[in-house]
Amino acid sequence: MTGERVVAVTGATGFLGVHLVAALAREGVRTRILARRPFEHELWRGVNLEVVRGSLDDTDALDRLVAGADAVIHVAGLIKARDRAAFLRVNRDGTRAAAQATRRHAPEARFIAISSLAAREPQLSDYAASKREGEEAARATYGDAGDRLVIVRPPAIYGPWDRETLAIFKAASHAAIPIFGSGRTAIVHVADAAAAVTRLATGVGAPGLHALADPNPAGYRMTELLGEAARALGNRTPRFVRLPDGILLAAGRASSWWGQIRGHAPIFTIGKAREMLHPDWSVPTDEALPPQIYRAKIGIADGFRETAAWYRSAKWLR
Numbered sequence: 001m002t003g004e005r006v007v008a009v010t011g012a013t014g015f016l017g018v019h020l021v022a023a024l025a026r027e028g029v030r031t032r033i034l035a036r037r038p039f040e041h042e043l044w045r046g047v048n049l050e051v052v053r054g055s056l057d058d059t060d061a062l063d064r065l066v067a068g069a070d071a072v073i074h075v076a077g078l079i080k081a082r083d084r085a086a087f088l089r090v091n092r093d094g095t096r097a098a099a100q101a102t103r104r105h106a107p108e109a110r111f112i113a114i115s116s117l118a119a120r121e122p123q124l125s126d127y128a129a130s131k132r133e134g135e136e137a138a139r140a141t142y143g144d145a146g147d148r149l150v151i152v153r154p155p156a157i158y159g160p161w162d163r164e165t166l167a168i169f170k171a172a173s174h175a176a177i178p179i180f181g182s183g184r185t186a187i188v189h190v191a192d193a194a195a196a197v198t199r200l201a202t203g204v205g206a207p208g209l210h211a212l213a214d215p216n217p218a219g220y221r222m223t224e225l226l227g228e229a230a231r232a233l234g235n236r237t238p239r240f241v242r243l244p245d246g247i248l249l250a251a252g253r254a255s256s257w258w259g260q261i262r263g264h265a266p267i268f269t270i271g272k273a274r275e276m277l278h279p280d281w282s283v284p285t286d287e288a289l290p291p292q293i294y295r296a297k298i299g300i301a302d303g304f305r306e307t308a309a310w311y312r313s314a315k316w317l318r
Helices: 015-026 059-066 084-091 093-105 126-148 166-172 190-201 222-232 245-262 270-277 300-313
Strands: 006-010 030-035 049-053 071-074 110-114 149-153 156-158 176-179 187-189 208-211 239-242
Touching: 006 015, 006 059, 015 030, 015 190, 030 059, 049 059, 059 093, 071 093, 071 190, 084 093, 084 126, 093 110, 093 126, 110 126, 110 190, 126 149, 126 270, 149 190, 156 190, 156 300, 166 176, 166 222, 166 300, 176 222, 187 190, 187 300, 222 239, 222 300, 245 270
Parallel strands: 006 030, 006 071, 030 049, 071 110, 110 149, 149 208, 156 187, 176 239
Antiparallel strands: none
């Protein structure tokens, strides 16, 4: 591979995006990103980026972003919104717009749509439904050119600079740790997720639908996730308090209601509560990214220990 390979990225300023841009740079890829405003990140020091100013609803900007690209990685999306319509405008319509621009101006490019493992169960939440519809929009756009379409379903992604899974570490810092549900949840460290997507963007592997996971794709029970987070924070004997699932659902309804009253979009909603209580977020072998494309390297113990240390150094945690 040479530095002349061009990869265009939407959502580059988000959590996965900043790590992905750094991973592409390490591979010598010429990277072009879409950004609404000037943005800098310490992971990008020394990285020579081409920046196209604009957004997913700016057709001209999308056309400039993808023109002549060898691959387009569509990472941009919402993880919280006030209602389903707002989710759909970005997660479905934004995916369609990026895919259509790629077909117009980079017809030979590989289009990589970053979805979510939640798309497997679209009935659970507005977010999950919008991610599934985004996948369908990409498939409809590519139609008979499906050999250039890759859909990636990551599970919960964690690591330095992540504010969403910070909640796991905050919960694990308490003397008594509340737990709900009894299902299993796959996770993946952001460095592994970025490396896997980078491999796909450089033309490795077959098109189609792939899920990501850490070295344990069967996933973890909540006691394992929170227990490992507690140990990463120095608590070797965490004490769990199991609460009825109805409490989590009630809290989700209350948060959704309060968000509507205040006019903002909370990350924790009734839909998110239903996702958290779903019994199976594992990654079956037939869905997982094949190991010949990329094999995850970072397990939960090392990954959580590194992430906890970063949160403390950044003063996100005491």
